[in-house]
Amino acid sequence: MNRASVERTLLTRAGIASMLVLCALLCIGILASCSAGDLSDPVEKSQHPIDESDDDRSATPLESHYDAKCETGRQIDVDPADVNNVAVGPVTYLGARTAAEEAPPPSEGMTFFKMGAALPPQTIATVTVVETTAPGAVIQVENGPEIGTRSVTYRNCEDGALVWVGGLVLQGKDSGCVTLEVVSDSEATPQRVRIPLNTSACD
Secondary structure, three states: OOHHHHHHHHHHHHHHHHHHHHHHHHHHHHHHHHHHOOOOOHHHHHHOOOOOOOOOHHHOOOOOEEEEOHHHOEEOOOOOOOOOOEEEOOEEEOOHHHHOOOOOOOEOOEEEEEOOEEEOOOEEEEEEEEEEOOOOOEEEEOOOOOOOEOEEEEEEOOOOOEEEOEEEEEEOOOOEEEEEEEEEOOOOOOEEEEEEEOOOOOO
16 A cells, blocks of 8 residues: 555545544534423414413403404394483493392302393494493403403494393402493494492492
8 A cells, every 4th residue: 555545544534533523522412402401392382372361351451352243243122211221322231220239149250240232223332441440340242252351342234223242240349330431423422321230329
């Protein structure tokens, strides 16, 4: 074997040794990273945060809103002489006065006062909780968010009156006063009503 062949052989062996050392260092780095870190997918983890306040109505944002569309309402004949109802602007809360007399059994700290919201034909109205003696008071509507919202827009596109099943929910209390403001396309100015819930009167 001449000198040139010997030099090529040495260079080849040196290259192989360098590659083996590099591979060993890479493997050590990968093993250290896996043992020290979280093996869960960081992208997937950030896209699915756990919100522990889902069932807490006190955490309902003040600007929360639900759009109760026409097709979710039910046809009804509203008796204007029914003393159990409370009317504010074009909205009539069915059975609201009855709700003031007695609180239903609470469920998971929430007290639900059932009173459907009725609206005359071809009318749009937005109802908002603007003041309450019970923090966390919200409006709940059938097919709407389970935790309720601070405001609801009711849309009646029919030729007859519609009612949306729902009511008011108090958190951590079984009585209180809730002030609702109604803005509609049939009234020039906003209308307000203060509804007592399981209490004799509201100031």
